[in-house]
Amino acid sequence: MSKLLFSHSRFSVWIPLSLCLLFAVATSAARAETDSAQAEFFEKSIRPLLLKHCAECHGDKKQEMGLRFDNGSFIKGNEDYPEMVVTETPDDSRLMQVIIYSDSDIQMPPAGKMSDEEIGLIRHWIANGAYWPETEMQSGPKLGGPYDFAKLREEHWAYRPVDNPAPPEVAHAERVKTSVDNFVIKKLEDEGLMLSPAADKRTLIRRLKFDLLGLPPTYEEVQAFEQNESPEAYAELVEEYLAAPGYGQRWGRHWLDVARYADTKGYVFTAEPRYGFSYTYRDYVIEAFNSDKPYDQFLIEQLAADALELEEPKKELAAMGFLTLGRRFRNNKHDIIDDRIDVVTRGLMGMTVGCARCHDHKYDPIPTEDYYSLYGVFDSCHEPDEPDLPVIGEPLDQVAHEQYKTELARLADELHKFEQEEVRKLEHEVRHHVVAYLLKNITGGADVPAEYASAYEKHEPRGSLINRWNDYLKKQDPSHPIWEAWMTLSKLKPEELQQKSADEIKQLLQAGSSNPVITASLSNRNITSMYDVALAYGEVFRQTEASWREQQDKSTGLADASRESLRQELYGAGTPFDLNYDQWKGEFDRAVRNQQRNHISKQDKLRATSPGAPPRAMVLLDNAKPTEPVVFVRGVAGRRGDQVPRQFFKILEGEDRQPFSQGSGRLELAKKIASADNPLTARVFVNRVWMLHFGNGIVRTPSDFGARSDPPTHPELLDHLAAQFVANGWSVKNLHRLIVNSATYRQSGEPNAEARAIDPENRLLWRMPRRRLEFEAMRDAMLAAADKLDSKHGGTGVDLETSNRRTVYGFVNRNNFPTLFRVFDVASPDVSTPKRPQTTVPQQAL
Template sequence: MGPSTFLALALVALPSGDAAGEPGRHWAFQPVHEPATPQVREAEWCSTPIDRFILKGLESKDLRPSAEADRRTLIRRLHFDLLGLPPTWEEVQAFVQDIAPDAYARLVDRLLASPHYGERWGRHWLDVARYADTKGYVFFEDAEYPWAWTYRDYVIESLNQDLPYDRFILEQLAADQLEPRSLPALRALGFLTLGGRFMNNQQDILDDRIDAVSRGLLGLTVSCARCHDHKYDPILTRDYYSLYGVFANAVEPTIPPLYFDPPQTEAYQAFAKELKAREQKLADFVRTKREQVMSGARTRAAEYLLAAHALESQPSTEEFMLIADGSDLNPRMIRRWQSFLLRTRRNHHPVMAPWHEFARLPEAQIAERVGEVLAELIRPSVERPLNPLIVQTLASQPIRKLEDVARCYGEVFKTVDSAWQAGAAQGASRLQDPSQEEIRQVLYGPDAPANVALLPQGNLDLLPDRPAQEELKKLLKAVEEWRAKGAGAPPRAMALEDVAQPIEQRVFIRGNPGNLGELAPRRFLPILAGQDSPLFTKGSGRLELARAIASPSNPLTARVIVNRLWLHHFGAGLVSTPGDFGLRSDPPSHPELLDYLAAQFMANGWSLKQLHRQILLSATYRQSSRDRPDCRAVDPENRLLWRMNRRPLDFESPRDSLLAVSGRLKHEIGGPSVRHPFLASANRRTLYTYLDRMNVPSLFRTFDFPSPDATSPQRDTTVVAPQALFLMNNDFVSQSAERLLERAEIRRARGVEPRVESVYQLILARLPSEAEVSLALGFLGSEPTEQQWKRYVHALLMSNESATVD
């Protein structure tokens, strides 16, 4: 393949038309305007405005829509689309026999009101939210998210309650900042916090959150601008780091909050008592060790000053050299002194200014210039006077090298520390001598390098020895495990909170956090909000970002969610790339329909159920899926929707159907995740399966379950041999056949043919045809054994009809 071939491939990938020269003219970046419904020749076919847009496209190609599907097909299609479960024989018969004009509409409303609707569509959203119950690889840290399921339950509840989609967005990005404050809504923040932890690499964690928000909510691949300006879309690296700054200024609280007031039961009181005892044991240990760490940092201040000075010429990646050189100083504490010196160098600090003046001199010049340095420092013109205790000590001691300066500081610090210890013992809150109090602040003040917290665990290496570190880890684990899994422990929300003092983010040049570029103030994407979009000024900016995303003036949000619903109802979106509406995306198959639905969606209060209803009541949705060669010759991919697409069921629906038809399905909504979904005792919906990022079962991948390592706007769809092999050989399927044969409906049937009819009614919700009865009798004979029945039922459970929806 020569250079010309590579050039040709590159040109194919580039945007074309108006968008290539003026990205702002790209269709997805234009405001949503509701178009007029088109005029069509066969208007009598149309049940809703949706049908007019579809029919216009068909008539432009001289095509006609397909006939309406039969009633059994329609109720089965609706059940799987809205609930992810098959209808029963009784439900099918009731619908088939209901001849009222509004029978279909009433069926749609009944299914939308079912609590199982939230489970079905919650699973679709969890793909977007990259839901899992674990963090991925995090070294020796506990990898489990004990409360991930609370986010999953929030999603189910929100969808069942038809929470407006704009509010759904606000809560998932900034529930902690909304007024009035809602404790249950705190669970929504799991959308941000339950992503992978990428070996605790903070930059990757934040990148994952940006990706979930941008692709999941906006249909834009913003993360492509992490290391350079986006190659195709009008998104600069600065835009990426504007969003990075939003999420970098929000942290997870040390103790996740409760999202309800726990009832004061005996079990909870026992839990709280044990938790308090464990926390007290941890607090006692931390208090003792913290005092040891801080005392060492103060008494050895001279050594730490010299070490911090020596470290200034070393990059942070060489911190291990501090350990390798034989010193028993703590590397983390050296870094803290270094940071303190950096802060005090920026102004004329009354205590540290002399140190900085001597530290900047070459070692050989210190002895000869000591008088000059001190004279310069104490000149009346200097804005802030020096601490007299430091000056007097330096003036009274022979100063030949920087070690002598450090020794002087150490002597003064020890003298003041002793005075403070004596005063504190008598209840003093500060030293009376202003000069001493000034130095005490260097040792004990809020910004003092020796004033450290051992928690969270990021400061474990401040402890002086490995046994102490291991003991602290042990005590922390005891508290965290009991808080999460102790008997009577209330569940908590995987929440976020803003930092006290937000910082402005700088661009990481080429994605390198050690190579800082220009400031990137927190703001929304200019391509959507305009080049003069306001900066975010309230805390981290999460709430302002959420409002910008959920704004009716945002051209993407409504289009993206409308397209996602259309995708799950028809098997293909109006836009073929649901996670990328950027310049490289294909244009919508029906752009006016997409805008009509987006405008209607917002006008109807961002109601997802109302949007479902609009789509499901259309004649377009009710079409038969039968093939028509003449139409296929014109539109082989059915982009014009001359028929309904026949679709394979997703991974969850076949397993849930096996549980349902065998009478084993437990209809309980919500609760902690369940491990081992294919054990005989597992009777909850697949939605509730415990999902380990590091160990996603191969079976899940075989059936196209999406990776939870990143947001998944659309699942792959494959039909491969291992799927059939699983259905043929897995114990779960054979056990389902056994349990189905134990159902009362089967036991009551007398004779082979009536029993075959009962099996068809339970599995396929229909009666068998004469040919199917004949085939069954040929296999079973007149007196079939239980093993023959089991094989026969097993074959029906793995039939193509069971695995697809027409």
């Protein structure tokens, strides 16, 4: 009895100890992921703000008030300002008080208040703990270079060329199923450990089907597999699942995390918030995985399909949604380009290039010049308007397509009539208010005195038309009948004008060379300044425009020759108002543009929501002339530094790198990334696939292979997988075969106290790690178990609350991302997410 009690007591003690250990490990991992996210937010959003607004007076050379904002020492405050940052109540922070200008004595920055968005970022940063790298809390950071590129290529594992080590010999050769096992078993044997026994068939089929298809096996499938005694039964199951359509839906969803996929743009003011054809990218990705498109080609198409020779209907163009489906950042071009640089470099190569936007990367060999080389690539491109996006297939519903065409034609006609009417009104309005442009000519574009500006109080002069009038008047011959009086009087000094204007006008009348309507108008007005001359001219042009509008027969000019010559100044070729239709539309004021935008939004919404809209590709196209980029000093676009060429990274390309020469350089960039010689691309991808099978990557920082990355637990295995991946034609399915057929993958997940004591985090893979089911697989599994899962493929996004389709086809709304998604750690569509965070909350066990 005492022995049983003792045994029970040990068991009772072991449970809480085990739970504590598991909690500690989980907490440590979660903290690492949280710190990584905070570090990224800090480097991309907070440090640039502080450098931009604060470092000049609170930096390494000058510390007003005893505070430095180029390192974290200010967070703790000083004797005079002890509560600079209060994380519990951010608005009590002294920092917040001075930047929101609530203190009338101290307002920072003194040159002008930060924008509401910038203040919001600072508040968010403080509320989330005011993260600052620990190494910089006392002294200013060493912001990057100079870098010893050659030394770093030799020393840092990720920059070395991919090796292809031979699988090592192992004592337990009978356990080896694929070459993966040689590397894993060798590490285990070195520590006196071994793989766990193989999992039972029921566990294996469930593991495999969830991993490859994201669905549970049916009862019949389990029974058939358990009863199949063939040694090839498991391998045949692998092939069956890799060939199933659900494979692309499962692994396509993983890729969409990296691509920060969404069906909406984020906040875009009054514009249509939906992407009309985002679904074509999602469907392209799913099809690419199902067809086992070579990964290098997959990457090239996502960056530069528009530069490839494609067969009609050029469906591969949809791949470019990888670049174009990011957030719109209130249409801030610099942030949009930064987002594209991030998804390309961090998503595809594990390089945190975004950290070099404001300064040289502090940890990795990425000078800020390299960031702006890529900035130049993407700044040399543009997105066509939605009506001009290339059609890449037939409509999904022909009946709906006919209805769509009819409605689209009606909306287009409605827009055209609106624009025609507004152009007509604008043409009359500006010709009615020539006086405004003549007055602006006198002031050089500056404000006109109020007593004269009242002459055009209902009209807002257009800047481009002011310039056209200025250029026009500069080119006039002094003897021009209409402008002779203007030229003559404008030559008089202001103090002479009142005394001499009458005589000058009298001489013009006597000479008879000037337009009599103009001279008569000037004669009847007391001229004290050129403003009065402008009023006289303006009144003549106003009357002329009114006469022309009243005349029914427009086939001939005005009957009065003097008036007709004035009309020609309003309508003739080469005159300031000689604009084509599109130019007139470009002169619409804000109110009219808003109405125009509403009309356009109706068409955009129809394209985005109608099942009859033909599928289009959301492409990016090269500009006619590429940008020659310059460095933005401290990331501020207005502070332009040295010019840099558009080229690849020095750490990867070496000293002999050459600038891109083909258009924007996107295709050249894509080929550099997708090259077998690139040491990062294959490593990053095989590591990500490994992570999705085992819960953690061989490198546990899948989006960062730089100096702050975790070193690989099995570096030889990582290189072996990468080399085999490339050698097998960049085949993703072959990579799966190599992994899931291994004994390492097929082993049991049962605990082992002795092994845990040696390797508590299971980094050596002595058992199969337990993994949490993602939200998509959980939802799809419940529908499949209830026999309610809709197996339809492709098409526009659906409402998951009312649809039984697979979760990958759900409409993803950045502006209203469901709380349920956040609770279950669905990847945020705002940023590339190679690895989803894992939050430990009780609800997730339900």
